[in-house]
Amino acid sequence: MADANWYVVHTYSGYENKVKADIEKTIENRKLQDQILEVSIPLQDVVEMKNGTKKNVSKKMFPGYVLIHMIMNDDTWYVVRNTRGVTGFVGPGSKPVPLTEAEMRPLGIQNREVEIDVEVGDSIQVIAGAWEGTVGTVKSISTHRQTVTIDVEMFGRATSVEIGFLDIKKM
Numbered sequence: 001m002a003d004a005n006w007y008v009v010h011t012y013s014g015y016e017n018k019v020k021a022d023i024e025k026t027i028e029n030r031k032l033q034d035q036i037l038e039v040s041i042p043l044q045d046v047v048e049m050k051n052g053t054k055k056n057v058s059k060k061m062f063p064g065y066v067l068i069h070m071i072m073n074d075d076t077w078y079v080v081r082n083t084r085g086v087t088g089f090v091g092p093g094s095k096p097v098p099l100t101e102a103e104m105r106p107l108g109i110q111n112r113e114v115e116i117d118v119e120v121g122d123s124i125q126v127i128a129g130a131w132e133g134t135v136g137t138v139k140s141i142s143t144h145r146q147t148v149t150i151d152v153e154m155f156g157r158a159t160s161v162e163i164g165f166l167d168i169k170k171m
Helices: 016-030 074-081 101-107
Strands: 005-011 036-040 043-050 053-060 065-070 086-089 123-126 135-142 147-154 157-164 168-170
Touching: 005 016, 016 036, 016 065, 016 074, 036 074, 065 074, 074 086, 123 147, 135 157
Parallel strands: none
Antiparallel strands: 005 065, 005 086, 036 065, 043 053, 123 135, 123 168, 135 147, 147 157
């Protein structure tokens, strides 16, 4: 399987959040979670002076751009390129160029790989997040997304939820 890289997508100015939401919805609808791993809009905290008072606000580092962590193939290229508000990938002509590790470091986005000693069928306990304290059995493991899927009891029936590797411990 090909490696996932970070790509930069140019959008209409002010459409970054809409593009992010649309791509994430398409990923879910077309079941592309293992090919398009993350959509990000890098933000930075800035202190603004308004009416004599200091205010901390988050501003987009690159207005008009969205970062996408994905495996580049015809399907993923088509999904991203044909999202409303996207004008194209950053790169010469129509060939997207992935960002290097050195380019990603200042953005605060690292490709950190977490190793876990959990297998399908193991019992785990959720140690952080909304499902903290929940115990479940591992149904599937996604190393690309760094998540495990477990069943939890909700409203009297089993519901599958995705939990990050860092939020679980083996029982």
